[in-house]
Amino acid sequence: MTVKTISTTAFNDQKPGTSGLRKKTRSFMVPHYLENYVAATFTAIGGGSGKSFVLGGDGRFFNREAIQTILKMAAAQGAARVIVGQGGLLSTPAASHLIRLNGADGGFILSASHNPGGIDADFGLKFNAANGGPASEALTARIYDATLAIESYDIAYVEDVNLDTVGQTRIGDMVIDVVDPVVDYSDLMASLFDFDAIRALFAGGFSMRFDAMHAVTGPYAHKILEGTLGAPEGTVVNGTPSEDFGKGHPDPNPIWAKDLMDLMLSEAAPDMGAASDGDGDRNMIVGKGTYVTPSDSLAILAANAHLAPAYRDGIAGIARSMPTSAAADRVADALGVPCFETPTGWKFFGTLLDADRVTICGEESAGTGSHHVREKDGLWAVLLWLNILAARDMTVAQVQADHWQRFGRNYYARHDYEAVESTRAEAMMTHLRGQLDTMAGQSFAGLTVTKADDFAYTDPVDGSTSAAQGIRLFFDGGARAVFRLSGTGTEGATIRLYLEQFVDDGDHAAPVEQVLEQVRKAALEVSDLPALTGRNTPDVIT
Ligand code: G6P
Numbered sequence: 001m002t003v004k005t006i007s008t009t010a011f012n013d014q015k016p017g018t019s020g021l022r023k024k025t026r027s028f029m030v031p032h033y034l035e036n037y038v039a040a041t042f043t044a045i046g047g048g049s050g051k052s053f054v055l056g057g058d059g060r061f062f063n064r065e066a067i068q069t070i071l072k073m074a075a076a077q078g079a080a081r082v083i084v085g086q087g088g089l090l091s092t093p094a095a096s097h098l099i100r101l102n103g104a105d106g107g108f109i110l111s112a113s114h115n116p117g118g119i120d121a122d123f124g125l126k127f128n129a130a131n132g133g134p135a136s137e138a139l140t141a142r143i144y145d146a147t148l149a150i151e152s153y154d155i156a157y158v159e160d161v162n163l164d165t166v167g168q169t170r171i172g173d174m175v176i177d178v179v180d181p182v183v184d185y186s187d188l189m190a191s192l193f194d195f196d197a198i199r200a201l202f203a204g205g206f207s208m209r210f211d212a213m214h215a216v217t218g219p220y221a222h223k224i225l226e227g228t229l230g231a232p233e234g235t236v237v238n239g240t241p242s243e244d245f246g247k248g249h250p251d252p253n254p255i256w257a258k259d260l261m262d263l264m265l266s267e268a269a270p271d272m273g274a275a276s277d278g279d280g281d282r283n284m285i286v287g288k289g290t291y292v293t294p295s296d297s298l299a300i301l302a303a304n305a306h307l308a309p310a311y312r313d314g315i316a317g318i319a320r321s322m323p324t325s326a327a328a329d330r331v332a333d334a335l336g337v338p339c340f341e342t343p344t345g346w347k348f349f350g351t352l353l354d355a356d357r358v359t360i361c362g363e364e365s366a367g368t369g370s371h372h373v374r375e376k377d378g379l380w381a382v383l384l385w386l387n388i389l390a391a392r393d394m395t396v397a398q399v400q401a402d403h404w405q406r407f408g409r410n411y412y413a414r415h416d417y418e419a420v421e422s423t424r425a426e427a428m429m430t431h432l433r434g435q436l437d438t439m440a441g442q443s444f445a446g447l448t449v450t451k452a453d454d455f456a457y458t459d460p461v462d463g464s465t466s467a468a469q470g471i472r473l474f475f476d477g478g479a480r481a482v483f484r485l486s487g488t489g490t491e492g493a494t495i496r497l498y499l500e501q502f503v504d505d506g507d508h509a510a511p512v513e514q515v516l517e518q519v520r521k522a523a524l525e526v527s528d529l530p531a532l533t534g535r536n537t538p539d540v541i542t
């Protein structure tokens with residue numbers, strides 16, 4: 001094996017965001033761009049010598065090329081072993097599981113998650129640590145520092161590796177295990193849930209549509225839902241991963257999974273609809289005629305988890321990201337377990353899960369998961385829902401209505417203003433921050449602010465701190481508005497405005513936009529968003 005040292009110069013835009021480095025695909029294809037970031041990652045973890053890694057991606061354009069590059073760079077580092085998903089495919093939760101199962105030192109996951117794929121769309125690379133979870137803030141900071149200091153990287157000059165045949169091969173001394181991407185993950189799911197009960201549910205005529213959105217969960221859903229659990233063929237749609245996700249936007253929400261939503265709101269709706277994103281960590285749950293918000297889904301799953309074998313003895317605690325609604329907090333209260341409020345990003349759940357302080361975690365951004373891996377997990381959420389429906393013998397709508405009846409309803413929506421000029425978005429955030437000290441007691445659009453702050457977090461396990469994680473405005477009467485800038489966009493700034501209104505007893509079936517109208521008006525008035533950004537309406541409401 002010939003290893004060459006290639007001179008390079010630093011790129012100044014390789015600061016990882018909420019979930020790794022995410023850029024336009026063409027940026028990643030610029031010579032040295034991917035290599036610099038991979039080399040910086042190796043530097044940040046103290047080199048790859050003697051270590052083992054998991055490697056795979058969601059199959060988007062440039063996935064295979066990137067995998068070949070990373071394999072050759074890992075070999076040049078002297079890595080001992082790399083486990084690669086067949087065809088270069090691994091869902092994010094499956095990669096997390098493989099890292100843990102094999103005691104690997106970490107993993108490279110190639111994905112820009114729910115962002116579109118293709119040469120003119122997005123690509124991404126994230127590194128997960130030995131616990132199977134996203135790199136901590138400290139590690140991402142070290143990676144970023146290394147991207148700025150890089151002058152050269154090492155790479156093996158060898159033929160491309162065959163990724164399509166399961167089995168073992170080598171580059172020099174480095175062993176490469178090409179594995180079936182589904183088998184170990186599917187075994188894990190079978191160990192968590194009552195597969196017999198779910199099988200009986202389908203055998204009894206329960207109907208479902210799972211939309212894999214042309215992304216990575218297709219093979220997983222085909223095998224588990226249609227294969228193992230006996231759902232009729234055709235239950236999984238768009239189940240073959242494609243490089244550009246069928247030119248779609250693989251984000252499981254009512255906007256981007258519109259076909260599924262339309263079906264679920266029609267006469268022809270099956271009993272349950274579900275979808276997952278590009279890399280398989282997000283999920284959407286829909287019942288006949290009713291959409292379950294991710295925040296509600298988290299709360300409902302937490303309240304009913306004991307119905308699944310893996311959680312039979314109860315849960316240790318719940319964690320939710322700050323912008324996620326407080327529905328889960330009420331469940332935690334009722335169960336007598338703690339509920340942690342963390343900054344946006346799955347990485348903040350890692351320490352809590354590792355320390356067994358929480359069992360179930362979730363985010364408003366369509367992510368739910370548990371201690372079975374260290375990532376959110378789309379299919380896991382779908383299977384837990386199925387397990388609950390089977391155990392309770394109720395429909396999705398009945399489970400949801402019953403939940404609101406018991407806990408009250410946190411009406412919730414997120415308004416996204418996309419590709420806003422960064423300086424204008426920053427100006428709006430500055431304008432908000434400038435008012436924080438004086439806001440309490442003031443009224444906007446008829447709502448009085450009870451408390452306002454810029455969310456800061458101290459990790460209760462490792463003591464690390466994260467400041468400026470989003471502006472929270474609490475209003476009289478159980479309303480809340482949160483402003484933050486997305487950390488996953490690739491163009492300009494995306495402003496996220498999260499709106500919430502708690503209704504305890506009373507109408508749990510009112511139109512969401514109607515219930516949230518007052519807090520929306522108040523939020524726009526305080527922030528002066530329309531004037532400062534030039535935007536009058538959000539691009540996406542989820
Ligand atoms: C990724 C992360 C999530 C996070 C989401 C939203 O999916 O894995 O943990 O909630 O991005 O991030 P954003 O910064 O765009 O709101």
Ligand code: ZN
Binds near residue numbers: 112278279280282
């Ligand atoms: Zn994702």
